[in-house]
Amino acid sequence: MTVWHADGTPRASIVIDGKVLRAILFDMDGVVTDTAKVHLAAWRRLFHYLSERGGVGDVELSDRDYRQYIDGKERARGLQSYLTSRDVVLPLGNSDDSPDTVTINSLLRRKNSYFLEELARHRVDVIIPTVRWIQQLRSAGVYTAIVSASRNAKFVLDSAHLADLFDIRLDGIDAAKLGLSGKPNPDTYLEAAARLSVPAAECVVVEDATAGIRAAHSGGFGMCVGLGPAENVANLTDSGADLVVSDVSEIDYHFVTAAPVEGDNHDAACELCTDGADPSWSLEYRGLSPDTAGVREALLTQGNGYFATRGALSESNDDGVHYPGAYVAGCYNRLISEVAGRSREDESAVNIPNWTVFTVAGPDGEWLGSGSHLIDHHHEEFDLRSGTLRRETTFRDIAGRVTRIRQRRFVSMADPHLAAISTTIIPQNWDGTVHVRSGINTDVCNNNVPDYSLLANRHHSVVSAEAVDHERVSSTVETSTSHIRVSQCERLRVRLDDGSTPRHTRRMNVSDGAVTQVVTYTASAGQPVIFEKTMSLFTSRDRATVEPEHAAREHAIDAADHSELFRRHCIAWDLLWHKFAIRLGSDVTTSLAANVLIVHVLQTLSTHTIDLDVGVPARGLHGEAYRGHVFWDELFVTPILTLRLPELTRSLLLYRSRRLQQAQRNAKKLDHDGALFPWQSGSDGREETPSALFNPRSERWMPDNSRRQHHVNLAVAYNVWQYWQTTTDLEFLRNHAVELLVENARFWISRAEYDATDDRYDIRGVMGPDEFHDGYPDRPGEGIDNNTYVNIMTQWSLMRALDAVEILGRTSRSITDDLEVTEAELATWEKMSRRLRLAFLPNGLLAQFEGFDALKELDWADYRSRYIDIGRLDLILEAESDSTVHYKASKQADTLMLLYIFSAEELTDLIARLGYPFDPSSIPSTIDYYLSRTTHGSTLSRIAHTWVLVRGNRSQSWDMLRSALASDLSDTQRGRTREGIHLAAMAGAIDILERCYTGLDFREDVLWLHPQLPLELSELVFTIYYRGHRLQIQCTHSSVTVSSETKDAAPIALSIHGRSHIVPPGSAVTVAAQ
Template structure:
């Protein structure tokens, strides 16, 4: 955050105008509602080095092809839609206002985190010595997802004259935000029509040039002095792909004149509409003005914050960032998203990095939704279910069974991973084997099971979830092959979450064998699929097994694999990241840090030097540690024992220390995962990583990537560190479990959750845990805190000891045993 940032816990504030900071500010000042979002670009700006107007609607993709490095590549992208906030002004036929050329006297921009309203205040003096104050506001309605609102108030401090506004809908936009994509095709929209539904309104309709999705925006622009609507002189502006009005009014010294703009947005993927242009034109006159729409918008946000209340007493700066992270989560996925056929885009609806694709980020997002708006999780999981046929086809095409979900997903569920990527450090286009990250299926299965654990939604499990679990388990059973020498099943040719290792030296794109994370979690998926089948009533279970052709001998093979999957270890008992990891070279970390400073993207540095990160014991994000992130020791111990391996207390800290020394933290998720796994044994180090995770986007610690779109999983994951990690909250075995190791340096945590429709308030400090239940007709529920279990009745409160007396005593997580090779 820039110097002088407001310390108000509900405001993100920037003082002074800094063109070099604008790309970051634009991403962090995005306003949205889960249906669409608009970057915080200045309304008068066009795309250039400092500014990038961008509006993105969930699920609006388009596919283009480009010839690069002698190859034809195809990329599907989330489309930059017409710039609806476009507004500027001028005085007495002078130049149109431009923040980059104005003689600024004051400049302040702030985002209201409570209600997602972006405000910009300026004072400037022009070349004729006239002083003008300007206030601009905008929001995207959380109440009515198709409405966007902006206004601009201009005050003539020491002059009188003619004030002319320009307000347009600008459809002449392209996808050009990400510099390393500049050589790839980026023109996705073609104009359809521009009309004038009534005297104060215009309508612009465009269409994506491959996917054929129509997008319509209608804008009503009016001019006001106080509560008086002015009869401004109005001139229609029509250019290719752009339409709007120039409006002129007289203004006297000391007066304020305000331009108000209300916009409706509809797309061809909306439900219950005739067609986008008709709906945009039909709804616009039904909407009130700025103040009317603001009431519904703020009420909707107040209701959301009631559910997402997470308070850290005494940590004001951290509190504000936590709220910023929750805000951006809800601007990407909200109740407005539930009716859409969309997933969780890795970079939110905030930019064009990763082309708006859906990765595994829902793994870090759903824990926040499961305990607050589980219906939204359910809707987002349906995105995966609808693409199950495509995942089955992908598995068959690869010679496997079951469902192979894509590492990058877009509109229809095919693999969208790039086959070439640009290393901006060397300027070379390189092959990209990211499609080998089949562990995405593990994330889908994990999310299905944990949604069920949090909600007991048997209807979802019966009709959707169990089928996904079965087909993903079937895929892993199909991929696994029996190694007679080891007497165990193995999995070859994959990539783990650590994206640095794409293969072995000399075969860099062929994947690696027996990635420990993949092998262990594949077994976990198989066991959960068996659990899901066992939990179904006889008739639905029989229907499912008949539908997918699941035979008893296949289930028998699953059970055999679940007992004899191979897990690689080093000689000292440390879990090996994959077969052969221990034979790789050690990297001279001090040398590279001294030479380059920031070595997060060590893979790019080494490639530019003519070297290859595949040769070294170096991780972008250590995927062995992901095992300890996803599964508590209480879960891992029986899982390893089921596989025939021992597991004792030394293995977790030993693995953490080993891989922490060999990690570049090139992933925005690395700080989240390391904070989590350090929380039990090294609490204050965990707090350091937690604070680092909070800074990931607001400080843009990856050096320019946040400007291309926020890192949604890292934002959600940082909040989940409070919710589940430091509190030790788990939803497992039809019970709410708490195993808190709350760092006293973080003060006191209070948060609201809903567990299986039970509204709860948790208050956790270093000394005590309180769990208060809301009033209602709910059945009593069992709460366990470490070794104590009690029954919580509606309207009552339970208290458990939390803290310091237990710090040095082994917890259930710490008393598990280290894996040893059999």
């Protein structure tokens, strides 16, 4: 996108603050849809008809005259304006004039009939960047409206399937009914703002016509955005445009702070509205919106690596809008479902009982959350520094009684078994009885993902639910097949500001699947009463825990008071931020996004995870998408962990090592040697990938052959080696890593077929990372041959297995004996690492796989115009009875993943080792070729492509990174974030900021740096731990500094921009930037 100055020269991109400007009003034609050519054709037919009638002179219409006199105006005004410019005066006429009468009214009816005829011949074209931006705005909870002079706006929007993208539509028919003057009068825009209940000063207007810009400017709207090319900048700015853009897609709207507001936007009595929170450390939402509730709950999830709780309101239930789920790391259960006449078994992460239950009622007995109250003000703030969720809500009942509640919730990062909610209740204008209900709801199931609605979902039954004493209730449930017991105990205390206990009664209830306690007291206006709810959680999987129910009850009674629990919790977060904080200069938007991403990674994988037997769940502990399974995502996640908490990476790798025997069984089932890790893993390492995938577009089940993605093995091998390179953990290499590498090598040796004629090894019947190609057009589902990513990564992994055996051979000759590695086996690894086959396209570029060049080209323009979002092209084509196996189209990076993992130099060396000539200057062409054929149907796609673009196109790389940063914050996957965050994309985005933009790498016992900061980043500062050193890395556009903050460690070798340095402990190296 280009943003223009009034003189037509480019300017820096603009930022629109969602806290200030919270609704965006769009003109339709030329902004959202492109029916200008249809309108122009209709107008030209009309004026041709008029000229043929005679008596009016030459009234042929040019493009320039159309823009100047007609475009954007109400039809009658536009017609009269143009005729006046030609000194033609016609009578207005009547609405019942015959078609042959030459009056304004009859001509307008004729023009409309011409327009509909032209529209029937031409489909409605949409302006894709605008539509995608509107989708992001909608996901972020921003109000949107169409304001058009056209009387056919409904027909056009329906034809283009865009009607659902707007809260309101105000068109020419509405304007006529209401007697509103058309543009350049502001009446229609003001009416639209009024219907949204948003003041004009808090609205943005996007227009491509000068009449519309003048209307917005004169109406006092908060911002007027002109849309047009450089040659139209002066006209639009002279008409009042605050900025002019070539398209709107890259306007930096503060999505993460934008949310719909119900009631007042600002409440002077609200502590959150007035506390002045640091905008780079505070994720805020105001108001309540059913459309964005699920996304908000996922992004407000709190966890500590042991368990996590979604950020649903404490008074909410699973009602189709809210979903108060909670998940314990590694807690899985299997259920059998009958689907489409077939039985299937699925293992899923279990939604445990909801411990957050807390609601309040006044004298009328109506509970908050029942729908009987009016919400005057609602404000939520996630304090990222302390992992604390604060909430303030003011509500009124039918009698006009106003009550304010303030809550603070945290899942303790200091004690993995504790969580707490503190609630302050303040009647504003009344005295009387208050009821508070708090407890644990055991009547929950897995119901977070609509695509799983046909599957069995009740994973546990109640073992016990009871009152323990005057302030504690507890529950225990047991999963149906894994037989994991989950015990929770709530302690509820009541106090006044001075610490004293108010008079109250308490009643314990066990009913309807919930165990609760109801506290009743007499309230006085303005008098706060504080409820402190502490919850302890244990499972039968926990170490040193025989009876989780006993442990939970004892832990709840022994827990400190809330102030002390919170103090310890904050200290624990401070220690994490000391390791993980990243400084990005003055860029508040990117800083906030980065901090949000880091928080969610650490809430899923923390120091408490180290003691657990768990892997990296692809969707965090935030929802039920992918059933909580572990994929290859650690490839993107562990780099940022290894640099700060290497012991955490070690623990995650042990999850694989402990399941090595099962991986060996997986390989044996396929008649292969070695070990094969499953594409989807859960509790024990069995393959959990379902055999069928439901397509909501066609409402059919389609085969899911992704278990052929054996490259998950290569991700494990890569992670193992990266951990070794960073830590030189010899004990791990000896006891775990070498066996993982050896068994991976054995698998690929047995997987490959040797072609003696060509002296080449072929790997057939696999799927690459792309996922769209599970076979060839004539044999779908059977896999593809010689995938370039798979073959080169296999080559690399064989080399690393050889390295590991050699390294350990220096220290322990028994390793080869223990693993029964023979000299012949080592020789085969060596040979295959030099003779694997690669496929090339006719133009000499690396082919994604053998036969890729024979596939058809997709009509990309056609599919993008018809579907807007073609990320899941596989679902679209299946619904059309077609398949992606026929096309040169990828869901995400495949061949280009090699440039995500390796430098250009490393990749060149690997290909040369295989005996193929390779010109590294072909890499930019390779990037362009595959990028243009990628749908970005996975959040990981933009991560990989951001990385590969950084050296050749920093501007495009930065744009992709911003999209990656916003993937969950703006729910760019259109409703998927509510089912769980995308953990690998979050960690991967941080990794790009740190390793990619600094060129940070570890090779040959050297730490390499070659910073290439985007122009948008003035500074990049972060800390890593490398071979005993705590290193601070600071990069600006003028210098690079590496400082060792360690007193006792061996010096390390460092290379910056190709120049070598030795860094002793406590020293620093500074060099000029290049």
